[in-house]
Amino acid sequence: MKSIIEILKEHDIAPSMQRVKILEYLRNYKTHPTADMIYQALVDDIPTLSKTTVYNTLKTFTEKGILLALSLFENEVRYEYNKDPHIHFKCMKCNKIYDLNHSFDHYNDNLVDGHKILEHHVNLKGICKDCLKVEN
Amino acid sequence: MKSIIEILKEHDIAPSMQRVKILEYLRNYKTHPTADMIYQALVDDIPTLSKTTVYNTLKTFTEKGILLALSLFENEVRYEYNKDPHIHFKCMKCNKIYDLNHSFDHYNDNLVDGHKILEHHVNLKGICKDCLKVEN
DNA sequence: TTCAACTTTGTACCGGTTACAAAATTGAAA
DNA sequence: TTTCAATTTTGTAACCGGTACAAAGTTGAA
Missing domain, CATH: 3.30.1490 (Dna Ligase; domain 1)
Known part of the structure; x- marks a missing residue:
């Protein structure tokens, strides 16, 4: 399987630690998490993590086509790692x-x-x- | 065509002036408006109109099945008068x-x-x- | 006419998200 | 290796759609 760093580089995104962890999380846990869920899951690991970073990163990933932003049925955006059509x-x-x-x-x-x-x-x-x- | 007041009564909703105007707007303009768009469109006509009333009314209409609440592609709810499947x-x-x-x-x-x-x-x-x- | 039930209104608040500027980090040129 | 501009992260404040709540207004049946 491609490494997270490879995926980021392929999409012209510098592989900072925060970006690697966020993409890793989304690739491992296919739970359609919100930005806040991702923040909560990673903040123990990266104690200085800022929510703004999570939001910025998800925006970048979505623009570059790594992630899909879903408007499911409530008023919050959920993200998923882009994969087979479903x-x-x-x-x-x-x-x-x-x-x-x-x-x-x-x-x-x-x-x-x-x-x-x-x-x-x-x-x-x-x-x-x-x-x-x-x-x- | 059924009158707005008839429709409201059929759904056990007392036909107040605000409710009539809001439903009339949604039946006439099929633009999938947000609550705020409806408020802006009606506030000239009903200067005392409150946004809370618009939100309450849309909630009531949706619960009673007169309207559909749509989670389209952004993070705001849009409403439409319930009609043929589409x-x-x-x-x-x-x-x-x-x-x-x-x-x-x-x-x-x-x-x-x-x-x-x-x-x-x-x-x-x-x-x-x-x-x-x-x-x- | 009275009065309880319902409806509307305004204010304050909430939670997801964004704007912005300062601080930290990075990486390529010198 | 050092320098420095570009990039990234961070924290705070603000924004905006929506809700809670209580007071004020309205309604309609007894």
Whole structure:
């Protein structure tokens, strides 16, 4: 697997310690974390870490295409390491977010009603497998 | 067409002046406005209008199923008068939001990977028809 | 007419995010 | 190796969408 430093360099980003740790976290934990969750997870390791750094770094990574910024169903941005095409499902009961391997890539780079589609975000909402079990 | 007052009564909502004007605005202007846009549009007409009233009213309407609250691509909620199933497209250049008449209703009330789907939100992003013309 | 229930309003506050300037770090030229 | 400009990080203050709350206003049925 490519090293974090390699990935950063490929995207013209200087591999500072903070940037390496943040990207490492996002690659390891696929939990669609918020900026604050990332900050909380790393501040023990980097006691001087500033939230502004986390926000700046996530912005940079997103602009350079390393991360995807998700507007899921609440009023906060969540981030994920860019990977195979998938869609999101959020459980209305336990609030867990699942990745589903359904692709809508037939949209991308195509025209729909004359509009050129560059990104697609499919967000499903309902009751997840596990919560369905508990209900019955 | 049903009157605004009828619609409110059908949903067990007392038709106050503020509520009528807010719903009227949303039914007339299909621009997916934010709470603040609605406030700005109505405050000349109702000089004592409070933003809290707009927020309260939108919350009530959404709970009663008159409106849909959309988490589109930014960090602010946008509202629309509930109508035929459709998906959203946002132009990355002019920021206009279009409704597209594509239905994904085959999802609803079905199981996907064992999860029960109750809502689906499909948000496309790209360059709209009009901006494509200007580009060339 | 009365009065309780409901609605609206204004203020203060909250939490996620950004602006900004100072401090720290880096890395390439000398 | 030293220097110094460019980059990165940090902390504080501010911004902005949204909510809590209590007071004031309005409504409608007894």
